[in-house]
Amino acid sequence: MAARFKDLALDAVDHQATADWWCTALGYSRRLTQPGHEPPPPQWPVPIHDPRGSGPLIWVNPVPEPKRVKNRMHLDVWGDTAELLALGATLIRRHDARHDWDVLADPEGNEFCVFPPPAGPRIPLTRR
Template identity: 35%
Template structure:
């Protein structure tokens, strides 16, 4: 059994408006799964496919109070393209953000609801518009061990400061676990959604993930078609139905 990263889930005060922003940024198609849920994926995309990690925006009344522990890095083709994209993002409603990054070659921004993201100066031809999905952590090596077994993605690089994974097919964005001093507080407003393959059993897969170090998250009496778990550092993620 194995899983793969298929999408990120992002909470939003206005899923439709925020979905419109990100669709413009990425050049992706917008669809509505149900009231309060907006889906984004590339035009002509056949879900699921590792060539892209899709975005689900879900309405939430909870306010954003701290820096997100999960964010996306946008790819560009050059420093000039990076500058052009940053200018276009400002026109769309994004703002520059200071999270203490100092002098770095990427540009840190926030979308209209304050969700942080970075604009890189490379990788577009390799990954598409999203270069990587980045998760803050305290122990990248431990995250590489867990997520390298939780999914069939390949672990590309592990250091004291970061761990990088990518689809076994060598396409699409990277998944990076980045060491930070920040302490996790409350639910993550952005989280990973993973999905087993057709024919696998979600209950058995959830048990396998718990054996690897995941923990169950209690949703009370809520009845949903997915299983909510947390990785060894407490980052929530959803195990969807096989597909």
């Protein structure tokens, strides 16, 4: 084995706002600073995580340039396209006879695919 999956990284000009957007969209939260450690400066990358422990850690990294071309790698999510559009996503391509998913972009323009949620009981965003 040459490599093992660790985290995802997402670039954004406004990495703080993009981290907040993805937290809202995915039900994630910002990873808290360890006790006894200083909080990182606001210009540092923002780690966001799934509080249920099932999703990967995502680092939202600050970059100086806006996105200009199609992503070579992207996220696939189960979700509700209308809800994501209401949060500020942009529709890139609607599902059709060939594709059973929608392609959206987050407020920074990073594309992601939205698949209808699998059949069965809906998974709550927060623990009870």
